Amino acid sequence: MSDIAEVPVDEQERPLPSPPQPEKSALTDGPILRTLLSLAWPNVIGLSAGTCVVIAETSYIGRLGVESLAAMALVFPCVILMMTMSGGAMGGAVASAIARALGAGDRERAGTLAAHALLIGISFGLVFMVGMLVFGPRLLELLGGRGNVLTQAIAYTQVFFGGAVLPWLLNTMAGVLRGTGNMKLPSLLMLNSAVWQILLGGTLGLGLGPVPQFGMRGVAAGALMAYTANIGVMSWYLFSGRARVVPKLRGLRIQWAMFFDILKVGAIACFSPLQSVLTISIFTHMLAKFGTAILAGYGVGARLEFLLTSIAFSFGIACVPMVGMAIGAGCVARARRIAWIAGVTAFVAVGAPACLVAIFPDLWVNIFTDNVAVRAASHQYLSTVGPFYAFFGLATTMYFSSQGAAKVIGPVLAQTARLIYSAACGWWLSTHDATAQSFFWLAASSMVMLGLLSCFSVVLTRWGPRGSTAVIRPALSTGD
Structure with missing residues (x-):
């Protein structure tokens, strides 16, 4: 009697599942320089709009007085640090993980990574929120803030970092889209955000028209309002199936390997x-x-x-x-x-x-x-x-x-x-x-x-x- 176990015929004939195949696109097969330039020019417009926001904010904060300018200079490094961490460092890590999954032809993994990326963005936003609300006043004092300058800097910090989850969530979503090769929508929304930040921040900060003057709190609130509007647009685009990747939130099972794939790049970056x-x-x-x-x-x-x-x-x-x-x-x-x-x-x-x-x-x-x-x-x-x-x-x-x-x-x-x-x-x-x-x-x-x-x-x-x-x-x- 043969010692080899018999295999049912239907299992013998069942084809083995084929591994995901790399997707063909301009990003993986097109001419490098032309593709690079086509991806880069929307970013130039979007990021330049961010520069315009800094110049505009400096202009209308200056109208609030020298102390307000000094307060903004005090807070600015903390704001830039959070924005570069959420956009460049962790946002780039999210884009990298999504792109590597798509390059391997694994859209299922890309969708799961996107969902885990959103959880990471929310978590980091909460860390910044709690950290700056609790330790921000002491940090600003150590940086040299005194008197009314410190008071105004704290006022800006309480509003802006009180909504720290918003920029983290927005930049995470942008990272997901950029990982698919979509640079135009995130850049268009950066331009849109810049326009609304300037309009809302100036109106609330200076008290234009019937709006009362909220000072530094108003400037911070204007930025958060602009972020909220863009999160709404980006959420609609991502979850409506228009993007190459749809975050799989329904029935999501936490997978630490997904967190590691993003954080092994983002945490170091x-x-x-x-x-x-x-x-x-x-x-x-x-x-x-x-x-x-x-x-x-x-x-x-x-x-x-x-x-x-x-x-x-x-x-x-x-x-x-x-x-x-x-x-x-x-x-x-x-x-x-x-x-x-x-x-x-x-x-x-x-x-x-x-x-x-x-x-x-x-x-x-x-x-x-x-x-x-x-x-x-x-x-x-x-x-x-x-x-x-x-x-x-x-x-x-x-x-x-x-x-x-x-x-x-x-x-x-x-x-x-x-x-x-x-x-x-x-x-x-x-x-x-x-x-x-x-x-x-x-x-x-x-x-x-x-x-x-x-x-x-x-x-x-x-x-x-x-x-x-x-x-x-x-x-x-x-x-x-």
């Missing part, structure tokens, strides 16, 4: 904006000893950096779904080509206007001031640092490309190296009575260092699997 804010704070603190004119001149240059960051981020965000889908489809070589093409493109796109301003600084400085001392300091800063902003664009695309590949630790460590370098060299310059020009050169060299180290991290990091194992399906047999 969050250290990048944190370190960036610390680096800027260190430079600001070191330059403050040279007086108001030098500090104001640096501030004018920093505004240019904010604008150029929008361009760099536009190409970086476009990298995430392209690299992620290539990795998901097993096309590691294409993923690396995308990273390098994007890096060169951002290097030129950021470097060209920066060099133009370095050669003709009045093109930028005339927008902000006519003070002779401030203009001289601005000219000095821009002519020194301007030509090296291109390396910042290069570093940004390496960071986002690494997010797409789920290998982000290298660029984050590059930011760590820049932070340590800036702090150590800044301390040495401070103890040797260096001039402001020396600190400007330190800022320039730190950008070069960041760009080169970010590139080296991509070169040295393995993006593909460590080894490929052939999948062998068992053959059914009826005898020895």
Whole structure:
């Protein structure tokens, strides 16, 4: 009698389930540069609109008085930190996870990832809300807030961070859409949000028409109202089935592997904006000893950096779904080509206007001031640092490309190296009575260092699997 167990005929003839097949699209198969540019231009418009909001808010907050301007300057680093964490770091991680699942042809997984991403966004928003409401006043006091400036800063914090879940949820949804390759809707909503933030924030803050003046609380409330409207539009689009991915909330079973797939990128990536804010704070603190004119001149240059960051981020965000889908489809070589093409493109796109301003600084400085001392300091800063902003664009695309590949630790460590370098060299310059020009050169060299180290991290990091194992399906047999 044969010792081989008999297999029912219907099971022998039942076909084995085929693995998901990579989806064909321009992101996985199209020409790289053309696809990159088509994804990047909507981001340029959307992120530039965010820059306009900062300029507009500075304008109408200035009408509330000098103390209100100082209060906004006090709160601004905390706001920027949360927005870059939710949009760039965690939002990029969400886009990466979605893109890798779609690249592998697994829409079921992409929908489950989207649902878990929303839970992550809500959780992080609650953490920021509780943290800033409980510890925010003390933090603002440690940052130098006093008197009425501190009071107004706390008022803004209580409203804006009281609704911290809203920007986190909005940026998470945008990350889901960007992971599918849809850059236009998130960018259009960013533009829409910018318009409503300016209108509502100005109306509520200044008390235009029949609306009473709410001051800093009104400015914060205007931003939250704009976010709420956009969340409604994005929710309708996602859950109506119009997107390539529909978050699977009904009957959702929590899967820790899904959380890990997002957080293994996002949690590490969050250290990048944190370190960036610390680096800027260190430079600001070191330059403050040279007086108001030098500090104001640096501030004018920093505004240019904010604008150029929008361009760099536009190409970086476009990298995430392209690299992620290539990795998901097993096309590691294409993923690396995308990273390098994007890096060169951002290097030129950021470097060209920066060099133009370095050669003709009045093109930028005339927008902000006519003070002779401030203009001289601005000219000095821009002519020194301007030509090296291109390396910042290069570093940004390496960071986002690494997010797409789920290998982000290298660029984050590059930011760590820049932070340590800036702090150590800044301390040495401070103890040797260096001039402001020396600190400007330190800022320039730190950008070069960041760009080169970010590139080296991509070169040295393995993006593909460590080894490929052939999948062998068992053959059914009826005898020895």
